[in-house]
Amino acid sequence: MSxxxxxxxxxxxxxxxxELPRYATDGxxxxxxxxxxxxxxxxxxxxxxxxxLALAIPPGYEVQVRPRSGLALKHGISVPNAPGTIxxxxxxxxxxxxxxxxxEPFAITRGDRVAQIVLAxxxxxxxxxxxxxxxxxRGAGGFGSTGGHAALG
Ligand SMILES: O=c1ccn([C@H]2C[C@H](O)[C@@H](COP(=O)(O)OP(=O)(O)OP(=O)(O)O)O2)c(=O)[nH]1
Ligand SMILES: [Mg+2]
Numbered sequence: 001m002s003x004x005x006x007x008x009x010x011x012x013x014x015x016x017x018x019e020l021p022r023y024a025t026d027g028x029x030x031x032x033x034x035x036x037x038x039x040x041x042x043x044x045x046x047x048x049x050x051x052x053l054a055l056a057i058p059p060g061y062e063v064q065v066r067p068r069s070g071l072a073l074k075h076g077i078s079v080p081n082a083p084g085t086i087x088x089x090x091x092x093x094x095x096x097x098x099x100x101x102x103x104e105p106f107a108i109t110r111g112d113r114v115a116q117i118v119l120a121x122x123x124x125x126x127x128x129x130x131x132x133x134x135x136x137x138r139g140a141g142g143f144g145s146t147g148g149h150a151a152l153g
Contacts, residue, residue, distance in 0.1 A: 005119060007063075008056040012036075012093060015052020018110070021117055030066060030116030033096060040107045041100040046080060048095040049114055057088040057119070064118045065096055071114070076102030079115055086117075 009020060014036050021031035036052035057063055065084030071077040080099045096115040100106050108114060138145075 005058060005061065007058065007119065010054045012052045012054060014050065018052055021053070030118045032068070032113040033094070033115055033117050035096070035108050035110055035112050035114045038108065038110050040105050041077070041098060042105050043100055043103055046097060046099040048097050049108065051094045051096060053094045054091055055086065055094060056091065057086060059088050060122060061088060062086060062120055062122045063094075064120055066116050066118060068113065068116055075104070075106050076100060077106055083118070088122075
């Protein structure tokens with residue numbers, strides 16, 4: 001396994017007894033994170049799911065909250081704000097916002113792996129305000145300006 005970045009993590013009272021987020025395989029990019037509560041998401045409903053965890057992410061990093069593809073494909077369960085942004089200065093509870101895009105109620109049991117979290121470096125910008133930007137071939141073209149979804153050529 002490659003080098004890891006230490007991140008302080010605190011279990012909140014309702015997180016006691018739950019497994020910490022962990023990489024499911026040696027090469028996994030994300031750690032699966034488990035729910036700290038039982039709930040049922042009705043079709044179309046969304047909820048900020050408790051994890052019972054709080055983090056102190058080192059400066060220069062963020063944690064992204066992403067859906068699990070299996071839940072998305074099989075049940076239509078997604079993260080509406082994906083990738084959710086956990087700021088390095090946030091000390092509150094890590095919550096996973098889930099939405100049920102499926103047609104059936106989806107039951108979550110405490111301990112279920114509901115999403116994955118990815119530690120990522122952050123590059124912060126500072127503005128260099130100018131009157132004119134440089135010219136490019138694309139210019140202001142966007143939103144399909146190069147063609148539709150059919151193959152190029
Ligand atoms: O999926 C998420 C997204 C955010 N947060 C927490 C951590 C994050 O640092 C904070 C703020 O998130 P964000 O900036 O996305 O929300 P906002 O609506 O802009 O709220 P704020 O005004 O508090 O920044 O909420 C979560 O626990 N889970
Ligand atoms: Mg914000």
